Amino acid sequence: MSDKMTGSEIVLRALVDQNVDIVFGYPGGAILPIYDTLHQQNSIRHILVRQEGGAVHAAEGYARSTGKVGVVLVTSGPGATNAVTGLTDAMMDSVPVVCLTGQVPTHLIGNDAFQEADTTGITRTCTKHNYLVKNIEDLARIVHEAFYVARSGRPGPVVIDLPKDILQAPGSYAPPSGNGHRTYKPRLKGDLGQIGKAVELMAKAERPLFYCGGGVINAGPKASQLLTELVRLSGYPCTLTLMGLGAIPASNPQFLGMVGMHGTYESNLAMYNCDVMINIGARFDDRVTGNLAGFSPDSAKIHVDIDPSSINKNVRVDIPIIGDVGHVLEDMIKVWKARQCSPDRRKLDAWWKQIDKWRQRDCLRYEASDKLIKPQYALERLRDLTKDRDDVFVTTEVGQHQMWAAQFLPFEKPNRWMTSGGLGTMGYGLPAAMGVQVAHPDALVIDVAGEASILMNIQEMSTLSQYRLPVKIFILNNEYMGMVRQWQELLHGGRYSESYMESLPDFVKLAESFNAVGLRAEKPSELDGIIEEMIAVDRPVIADILVDKTENCFPMIPSGAAHNEMLLGRNDQAANPVSEEGMILV
Amino acid sequence: MKAAPTIKRHMIAVLVDNEPGVLARVIGLFSGRGYNIESLTVSEVDADVGLSRINLVTIGTPMVIEQIKNQLDRLVPVHTVHDLTEEGPHVEAELVLVKVVGVGDKRVEALRIADIFGAKVDDTTLESFIFRLDGQTEKIDRFIELMRPLGLVEVARTGGVAISRGSEGIKPLASTWSVSE
Numbered sequence: 059m060s061d062k063m064t065g066s067e068i069v070l071r072a073l074v075d076q077n078v079d080i081v082f083g084y085p086g087g088a089i090l091p092i093y094d095t096l097h098q099q100n101s102i103r104h105i106l107v108r109q110e111g112g113a114v115h116a117a118e119g120y121a122r123s124t125g126k127v128g129v130v131l132v133t134s135g136p137g138a139t140n141a142v143t144g145l146t147d148a149m150m151d152s153v154p155v156v157c158l159t160g161q162v163p164t165h166l167i168g169n170d171a172f173q174e175a176d177t178t179g180i181t182r183t184c185t186k187h188n189y190l191v192k193n194i195e196d197l198a199r200i201v202h203e204a205f206y207v208a209r210s211g212r213p214g215p216v217v218i219d220l221p222k223d224i225l226q227a228p229g230s231y232a233p234p235s236g237n238g239h240r241t242y243k244p245r246l247k248g249d250l251g252q253i254g255k256a257v258e259l260m261a262k263a264e265r266p267l268f269y270c271g272g273g274v275i276n277a278g279p280k281a282s283q284l285l286t287e288l289v290r291l292s293g294y295p296c297t298l299t300l301m302g303l304g305a306i307p308a309s310n311p312q313f314l315g316m317v318g319m320h321g322t323y324e325s326n327l328a329m330y331n332c333d334v335m336i337n338i339g340a341r342f343d344d345r346v347t348g349n350l351a352g353f354s355p356d357s358a359k360i361h362v363d364i365d366p367s368s369i370n371k372n373v374r375v376d377i378p379i380i381g382d383v384g385h386v387l388e389d390m391i392k393v394w395k396a397r398q399c400s401p402d403r404r405k406l407d408a409w410w411k412q413i414d415k416w417r418q419r420d421c422l423r424y425e426a427s428d429k430l431i432k433p434q435y436a437l438e439r440l441r442d443l444t445k446d447r448d449d450v451f452v453t454t455e456v457g458q459h460q461m462w463a464a465q466f467l468p469f470e471k472p473n474r475w476m477t478s479g480g481l482g483t484m485g486y487g488l489p490a491a492m493g494v495q496v497a498h499p500d501a502l503v504i505d506v507a508g509e510a511s512i513l514m515n516i517q518e519m520s521t522l523s524q525y526r527l528p529v530k531i532f533i534l535n536n537e538y539m540g541m542v543r544q545w546q547e548l549l550h551g552g553r554y555s556e557s558y559m560e561s562l563p564d565f566v567k568l569a570e571s572f573n574a575v576g577l578r579a580e581k582p583s584e585l586d587g588i589i590e591e592m593i594a595v596d597r598p599v600i601a602d603i604l605v606d607k608t609e610n611c612f613p614m615i616p617s618g619a620a621h622n623e624m625l626l627g628r629n630d631q632a633a634n635p636v637s638e639e640g641m642i643l644v
Numbered sequence: 645m646k647a648a649p650t651i652k653r654h655m656i657a658v659l660v661d662n663e664p665g666v667l668a669r670v671i672g673l674f675s676g677r678g679y680n681i682e683s684l685t686v687s688e689v690d691a692d693v694g695l696s697r698i699n700l701v702t703i704g705t706p707m708v709i710e711q712i713k714n715q716l717d718r719l720v721p722v723h724t725v726h727d728l729t730e731e732g733p734h735v736e737a738e739l740v741l742v743k744v745v746g747v748g749d750k751r752v753e754a755l756r757i758a759d760i761f762g763a764k765v766d767d768t769t770l771e772s773f774i775f776r777l778d779g780q781t782e783k784i785d786r787f788i789e790l791m792r793p794l795g796l797v798e799v800a801r802t803g804g805v806a807i808s809r810g811s812e813g814i815k816p817l818a819s820t821w822s823v824s825e
Contacts, residue, residue, distance in 0.1 A: 178665060183676050187720040190664065207720055241661060242720045367714035370707060 065194055065225040066095035069158065072201035074101045075233055078129050080120060080496055081105070082113040086133025087173055088160030091225035093131075105496055105525060108517035110137050112489035114144020114215075115515070118153045119493030122476045123451055125278055127208050128493065130157040135173030138219075139180065143483060145215045146184040150480025151301060152276055154213035156204050157185075163223040164192060177219045186214030187242075191221065194229030202234040211244025212365040213276055244364060248381030253389045256336070256360045256377045261399035263334035265409045266294040269317060269346075272301030272479070273339020273363060273383045275472045281384035282306065282472040285338060288391050292399075293406060295413055297325035299340050300464055301479045308468035314413065315422075318346040319615050320461040323421035323624060324413055326613070329354050330621035331412070337361045339383040342372040343480070344643075352620025362386045421613045421626055422465055430606040431582050433459065433534045437466035437506070440532060443589045449501040451494045453477065455487040455511030458540035458611045463506040485514025488531060492518055495527040502530065502593060509535040509602075510559050519572035522598040530592050531600045533565060536607045544610045549617075549636055569600035578602040617643035649705035653682065654729040655736060655806045656713065659816045661721040662688050662696040669719050670698055679712050680704065683738075683803030695723070695816055699805040701781075723816045728806050736806040740784045745772045746795030754794040761787050772797075 063071065069092055073081070082105045085093045096104055107113040110132045117128025132141050138159040148155045162171040178190045187207050189200045204216040260266060268289055274281050286306045289296045297317040298305055306313055315322030317329055329335070335357040340346065342361075347353045350372060359375040361368075362383055369378040379386055424434045444450050445468075452467055453476040454460040460477055469475045476494060478486040491505040505512075512533055522529050542557040566576030575595050579588040585603070592601045614625045618640020625631050660666045667686055674681050682701040689697045702712060709727070717725045728734040742763075744754045747770075754773060758765065763777035772795075777787055781804055788799055808814075 179668070182665065182669060183672050188665075192664075211718075239720065241723050365718060367711065367718050369714070370710055374707070 061230075062228040063231050064091070064095070065197055065220070065227050065229060066091040068194075068197050068229055068231050069201060069220070069225070070095050070099060070102060071231050072198050073129065076127070076202065076205045078102060078127070081129040081131045082107055082116040082120070082493065083131030084108075084110050084113060084133065084137060086137050086160060088134035088162055088222045089131065089137070089158070089220070089225075090160075091222065092158070092160075092220075104131070105492075106521065107489065107492075108520050109515065110140035111144050111485070112492070112515050112518045112521065114141050114148065114155065114157065115483070115486050115489035116493035116496070116518075117155050117157075118144065118148050118151075118486075119453060119476050119490030120497045121153050121155060121493075122275075122490075123473050123494040124497045125473060127154040127156055127205055130155060132157065133160040133173065134162055134177070135175045137173075138175055138177040142180060142184060143481075145181055145217065147478055147481040147483045147486065148215040149184050149186065151478065152213050152272060153215065154208040155215040156208050157215060157217045159217060159219050160225075161190070161219045161221040164221045165223070167221065177217065181217045184215070185217050188217035188219065190219040191224050194224055194227040197224065197229055198232045199235075203239055206238045207242055210238065210242070212273075245380055246364075246382040246385050248362065248379040248386035248389060250389065252377055252379045253386060254393055256379060257390055257393045257397065257399065259334055259358055259360060259377060260292065260294075260336060261394070261397070261401055263294070264402060264405040265331060265333040266292070266336065266401070266406075267328045267332040267334070267357075268294055268296035268336045268338065269299075269329065269340055270296060270302050270305050270338040271299035271340025274302055274305040275339075277339065277383040279472055281387060284384060284387035284391060286310065288387055288394070291391065291394060292401065294336075294401075295328055295410070297321070297328065299343070299346055299479075300477060302340060303464060303475045304469035304472040307470040309470060314417075316464050318343075319348070320465065320611055320613065321346075322465070323419050323613055323626065324416040326615065326621040326624055327416050328413055332357045335359045337363075337375070338387070339363065341368045344372070347372060348615045349618055349620045352622070354621070419626070424609070427606065428582055431579060431585055431603060433462050433536070433605040433609055434466055435582065436532075436534060436585060436603050436605060437462055439585050439589055440504070440506075441467055443586065444502065444504075444593065447502055449498070450474065451476070451491075451498060451501055451503045453487040453490040453494060453503070453505045455505070455507045455514075456482045456484045456541075457508045457511055458536075458544065458609075459506055459508045459511075459534040461541075461611045462534070467506075484511040488512060488515050488529070489518045491529040491531075492521055492527055495529050496525070503528075504530045504532055507531055507533045508540060509533050509537065509562055509565070510539045513563075516568070519569070519574060519598065519600075523573045527598060528596050529598050531598070532592070533600065533602050534605050535562075535565070535602050536605050536609065537562065538607060540609075541611070547610070548631060549641055565600050565602035569598070572598070574598035574600060576600050576602070578604065580604045616640055649707065651703055651705055652709070652729070653701060653703050654709050654727055655734065655804060656700050656702060656716070657726045657728055657806065657814060658698040658700065658716055659689075659723040659814065660696050660698060660719075661723070662694040663721055666696070666721050667698070669721070670700075670716065673715055673719070674702075674712075677711075677715065679708065683801075685803045685805055690816070693816075699803070701804050724814060726808075726814050728808055731808060734806045734808045736780055736804050737778055738781050738784055738804045739776070739778045739802045740788070741766065741800045742775045742777070742788060742791055742796065743772060743798040744775065744791050744795045745797050747771050750794045754791060757787075757790050757794070763787065
C-alpha cells in the first residue's frame, strides 16, 4: 500500500494519470481543498472562467477539438447548478466531460447546509453517469472509472460529487487498473453477418445515400478517413448532419452539404428519394427527419451506431449494426473490397444526374447587396479570407448565424467545428472557443455569433483577456433573435413578441473594456478590411458586423413538413403556410 | 393504413449493481422518457457482490418496449436486461396483504372465499381479517374484487416478480453463484 494522501491529492494525481493537462473551473467553499492542492503543483493548468456554465462549454470545446476528455472543477450548490446546462449540452451532443463538483461534508448532506444542492440527484438525467464519493478508499477508483465511462462507447458527461471531508481525509491512491468498469463494456466491433448484409444491400443500391453524423467525429480522425475512403470506393453521394460536418471534406465532390431543417435542397431531396440509406453515426434527430410520416419513404435503411438505444428510436431501420463507427467502417471496406462490389454504373449515373439537377437550384443563393451586408456574404468573405489556413477552428452560438455558418463555412477536417446541436444552447460559442484556443494556442479560433447569443456568456471576455486567448468573435448583428423572429414570421403572423434586441451594448467599447479589440463593419465595402484586421490581431477581438436585419435562413423545412416540402426563400414561405400539426412542433 | 401497433404487457428483469441511486436512475428513465411502470420491485439478490434485481412490469408497443430495454441496458450500473415475456415461459408471482372489516354473513363469506383462493389469515380481530395471498397477478386482482363488497379497507401488493422456466439462469456479469454456461 502506498503512502496516505489527502483526497484532494488523490484527485489531482488521478487526473495526471488520466493525462489531464487543463481544467476549467471556478473555486468556492466546498471545493477549496482541491484548489489548495492545485496551487502546489505544476502538472495541471487551471483556467479560471467567470461563470461555471462557461467552464463546461469550455471543456466541451476542448474535448471536441482534441478528442480528449474535458475536465471541469466547480464548487457545491450554485457551482454545480450553473454547470447543469453545459452538462445537458454535453449529454445531447455526446461530448466526453468529467465534472468534479464540491459538496458539503458528508455529515451535513441532507441538512440544507450552506451551498448544498442534491447534485447527483439534479444531474442524474443530464449525465451519462454520476458518483457521490462517500468513502475515501473509493475515490481513486471512481475518478479513473469516470474517465473511462466519459470517453467509452457513446461519450458523455460524468459528474463526481466530492464532499469536503472526503477531500481532506487521508486515503490511498491506486493507479488506473485498465479494467474500465465492471458492468459498462460497450460493444466496439460490429456483427460481421450484419455488416455483410449491409454491404450487399449497398452494392445493389440504385439511389444510395450516405447520411453521417457526429458519431463519425467521436470515433476519431481515423474514422473520418475511413468514411471518406468508403464514399470514394462506392462513388455514392454523402450528406452530413450539423454534428457531422468535417467527417468528409467539404470540398469532396460527393458531399451534398448538410441535411435537415436548414440543410441543402440536394441533400434533403436525396434523403427523400434514395432507395438505400446508409446512416453512419447519426441518430435520426427530428431536425434531420422532419415529418417522420414522410421521411425517406422508399428507402431500405442501414444504421451504424455505438448506442443500441439510438436504433429504431425514431425510425425503423432494416439493418442495424451496433458498434464503433471506426471499427464498422474498416470491416465494411474490407468486405466491399473482398466481394469486389461494383454498383450498377448506369443506375448510379442517373442518380447523380438527378442530384446535379437539384444542385442546380443553387439553394443557398441569396440576393446580393452593395448597401447592406448580407450575413451570408459576411460568411463567404470569412471563408475566402481564411481558406489558405489549415488551422481554423469555428464555434457558434445558436440561431440563424449558426445555420448560415453550417451552410457557408467549409470544413475539410473533423474536430474543426464546435456547435451546440442537440440542446441548442445560446451562449455556447464564446466559452467553447475559449476551450478550443486553450487546446490550440496558435490556431485561428472564430466564434461565429449573434448579438443575442453572445450576451448570454459575455462575461467570459474577461477570461479571454486574462489568459490572452486571441479568440475572434464574429457577430452577425441583426438586432434580433433572428431565428425566433423567423419563426414568428412563419408561424405567428409576424408578431415579433420580445424578439427585438433593445438596448444592445456598443460591442466595440465592450471589447475595449475587456482589453480586447473592438471592430465594426457597417457596409459591404468595409467587410474585408475588418476581417483581415480581426485575423491579424494577436488579441481577442469582437468584430461587430451589422448585417441585413430582415434576412432569413433558407432553405428551410418548416416544422411538420417532409424533405420534399422545403421552402427555398421568402416567396415559398408565403405560398406554403405551416399546417396546424406543424404549429405545435418545436 | 397501417394497423395500430399492439400494446402489450412485458415483465422485465434487470440485474444491477446495488449502488446508491440505481433505483432512481431506473425510475427517472421511465418518467423522463414517458414510459409506463405498472409495477416495480427491487431487492438485493447477491450481497457478496452487491447485486440487485429489479423486476418491472411495463406496457407499450414493440418499438417502445425495445427502446425501454435499450435505454435500461445503457445505464452504467446495469448488468443485464431480460424481457421474460419475450424470452418464453416463466413463472410469475406476486404477494398481497388484504384487510377486510365486517361482521356476520359478510365476515363468513370473506373467510370462505379466502379459503377457496388458498389465502392465509395473518391477523384477525372480532371484526377484521388480514389475508395473505400469493400467485399470479390476475388471481390477486380477482381476489381483491371479490373482497370489495365484503368490507375491503386496505390492500398492500408487492408487484410481480418472475423467473424463466427450465434450468437456465440469468447470468450477471459478476456473481458468486454457480451458473451453467
